[in-house]
Amino acid sequence: MTRKQLLLQEITRDPSNTLLAIVGIPIAYYVILMISLVLTFENMPNYITFYDWIGNSAEILKSTPALSDAAKIISEEWLVEIGFMNYDYGFGISEWSLNIMPFKVLLVMILSVLLLINFRLFRFCKRNATCGAKKTSLKAGIAATGIGSVLVGAASMTMFWVVCCASPTWVVGLAMLGLVSVSAALALDPLETYVLLLGYSFLIAGGFRLLDIAQRLASQNEKMEMERSRGAIEMGGTAYA
Amino acid sequence: MKTSKTISKIYGKALLVGVVTAFASSMVMAETIKIGVGHQSMCTDTYTAGIIVKELGLLEKHLPKTGKYEDVDYEIKWSDYSSGGPITNQMMANKLNFGVMGDYPLIVNGAKFQETKSLRTKYVAGTGYNLKGSGNAVVVPVASDVYSFAQLKGKDVSVPVGSAAWGMLLKAMQDADIKPSEYSLKNQSPAVGAANIATGKIDAHADFCPWSEIMEFRGTGRKVYDGSETGIPYLHGVVVREDFSDKYPEVVTAFVKAVYEAGEWVKKDPMEAVTKLEGWTGVEKEVLYIYFSKGGHLTLDPTIKPEFVDALKFNHGVLKREKAIPPLDFDEWITEDFIEAAYKELGIDHDAEKKILVDPAVANASLPNEIWHSREGVSSYTSLNEFLTAVNGFNATGAKLNSTYVYDEETGLKLFGKVAFFIVTDEGAVATFMRKAEAEAYAAKVKGIVLEFADTLVKVASIMDGIDDPAKVAAR
Numbered sequence: 232m233t234r235k236q237l238l239l240q241e242i243t244r245d246p247s248n249t250l251l252a253i254v255g256i257p258i259a260y261y262v263i264l265m266i267s268l269v270l271t272f273e274n275m276p277n278y279i280t281f282y283d284w285i286g287n288s289a290e291i292l293k294s295t296p297a298l299s300d301a302a303k304i305i306s307e308e309w310l311v312e313i314g315f316m317n318y319d320y321g322f323g324i325s326e327w328s329l330n331i332m333p334f335k336v337l338l339v340m341i342l343s344v345l346l347l348i349n350f351r352l353f354r355f356c357k358r359n360a361t362c363g364a365k366k367t368s369l370k371a372g373i374a375a376t377g378i379g380s381v382l383v384g385a386a387s388m389t390m391f392w393v394v395c396c397a398s399p400t401w402v403v404g405l406a407m408l409g410l411v412s413v414s415a416a417l418a419l420d421p422l423e424t425y426v427l428l429l430g431y432s433f434l435i436a437g438g439f440r441l442l443d444i445a446q447r448l449a450s451q452n453e454k455m456e457m458e459r460s461r462g463a464i465e466m467g468g469t470a471y472a
Numbered sequence: 473m474k475t476s477k478t479i480s481k482i483y484g485k486a487l488l489v490g491v492v493t494a495f496a497s498s499m500v501m502a503e504t505i506k507i508g509v510g511h512q513s514m515c516t517d518t519y520t521a522g523i524i525v526k527e528l529g530l531l532e533k534h535l536p537k538t539g540k541y542e543d544v545d546y547e548i549k550w551s552d553y554s555s556g557g558p559i560t561n562q563m564m565a566n567k568l569n570f571g572v573m574g575d576y577p578l579i580v581n582g583a584k585f586q587e588t589k590s591l592r593t594k595y596v597a598g599t600g601y602n603l604k605g606s607g608n609a610v611v612v613p614v615a616s617d618v619y620s621f622a623q624l625k626g627k628d629v630s631v632p633v634g635s636a637a638w639g640m641l642l643k644a645m646q647d648a649d650i651k652p653s654e655y656s657l658k659n660q661s662p663a664v665g666a667a668n669i670a671t672g673k674i675d676a677h678a679d680f681c682p683w684s685e686i687m688e689f690r691g692t693g694r695k696v697y698d699g700s701e702t703g704i705p706y707l708h709g710v711v712v713r714e715d716f717s718d719k720y721p722e723v724v725t726a727f728v729k730a731v732y733e734a735g736e737w738v739k740k741d742p743m744e745a746v747t748k749l750e751g752w753t754g755v756e757k758e759v760l761y762i763y764f765s766k767g768g769h770l771t772l773d774p775t776i777k778p779e780f781v782d783a784l785k786f787n788h789g790v791l792k793r794e795k796a797i798p799p800l801d802f803d804e805w806i807t808e809d810f811i812e813a814a815y816k817e818l819g820i821d822h823d824a825e826k827k828i829l830v831d832p833a834v835a836n837a838s839l840p841n842e843i844w845h846s847r848e849g850v851s852s853y854t855s856l857n858e859f860l861t862a863v864n865g866f867n868a869t870g871a872k873l874n875s876t877y878v879y880d881e882e883t884g885l886k887l888f889g890k891v892a893f894f895i896v897t898d899e900g901a902v903a904t905f906m907r908k909a910e911a912e913a914y915a916a917k918v919k920g921i922v923l924e925f926a927d928t929l930v931k932v933a934s935i936m937d938g939i940d941d942p943a944k945v946a947a948r
Binding site for chain 2: 272287290291293294295296297299300303304307308317319320321322323324325326327391416417
């Protein structure tokens, strides 16, 4: 079996399960982010706002001469905002919120697909792996997948914290959850694209590693099957002879 | 056959009439100009370009209605935000044309737009300023033993990162020679920072207007550092998308005229202004009074002065060092065209107003202290002893005082009486200070003592009554 055939076999395996993962992983991702916010700030969300993402994107396209500018602005457009409004001051001040931005959802969906493929390849290897050396190689693939997922997950965070000037960039999320210091967050801010690309690279590299092992195992199994069949034929031939 | 020809003719005529009518109606159909304004009802210094203009309908009043605007319909949308950052995002998405914000968010706005290939904003007017930088401040819990900025070494300090208060804090730390490793900086929103100060969960919180005064007024916080110590002007202003200002310059001029008129409305009757503003924003009127009254922190003036451009450049440098901002071409970004046009149309001398700079230390030197009685309103007292005697008098009758106001001897800033440090000599109270260290230095000079408000009231009452023992006065 070639790599391509093996990859296709794993991708097309159980389509309903695949669809469930593509939808389920992003949902789980945003649920985890929301739980993290609730635990960090110790208050439940008390407002939700829906935005006309399609209408707003159309307006951006219409009013932004450079397409590259428009694409960047649309990528930061909100669809849903769920957060906590503090009514102790004035008529309420939104303290924190989780924002659903379709572009970022797409990034998480791509992460889901890559994760699913790597998981299925891992499962294939696990089912067919027999010796310790192969298990060590498997670990490298799993580690790369893990690192990639963390990087993409971090760079896809869309949390908003009402500190003046802060916009829902990925480092705001890291700072909100106390994962990085303020100065580290500012220094990391421009690296979003690189972190994303690095994350996807790790995921893809991990996938290739697992695919490589899976393909070798598949070939070995095929070879063993063939030898077994040949043995059986030979044995059968001897008997007839 | 004949019938079908007749029907065709009727249809043809009807079609022709329809097309002509549609064309004619499209010719006379009024253009609708959508105006989106992003403002901040929890940031006092933006009010004259935001909530006041909105509530008094000043933009509608000044919008052009002649010439190319004769058949125009205006659709104005006001959006209230908690900070300047989201306003910039919304302006980029063309959901807002105008944005009103403080100095740091303003330069982030200009720089973020200049970072794009095809979009720009213009800084068209200010709203108000404090020449020395008051408005931002560092507050500690009221029971804290921290009385000076230097004591923050080794402490946890929170601030909304990226705000004007953050810039002030960084500069103050540099000036005080406190290295970043010598204090712990936390990123905190104004409301959370204020709540943490109230519960003593943080050593200090730096914030922008009017949060420090809200904490002082509510009796939870005490200032240990005022933005005026940086000496860098604190200002707010208006930015507009360039494509909008190019297409509708007269509308931008109208907006600037509305900003000017909003300022004049406040100056005419500050008491009415703060009472209405409390209803519009939810911020206590006594807090707003410290900004908008005569001698208040805020000088309402939309002109763009060279000193302000220098301050903005300085702020940009701070953000640049923190790697938090792209470059900004100030010459391209700032324009006085609209403010000059607005002043001309209003018959005001722009150049003369541009030259005026109000320094609270000079302007407030002889202003009277004030008592805000809940029913009788504000009364003024030229001497501190008169003021304190009057407070004692009101207290004796059980009258409810909303607030009291005195001035810092050092900076001329208006303070709540209850948070000031009073210098008391044998003649009674002679001066008030915002910070304890300066009060102590002054007390040593005049051979007086430093007292807080409640103790001062008792001491002054004893002096005025000729009683030696303040305890007897207190007991009485």
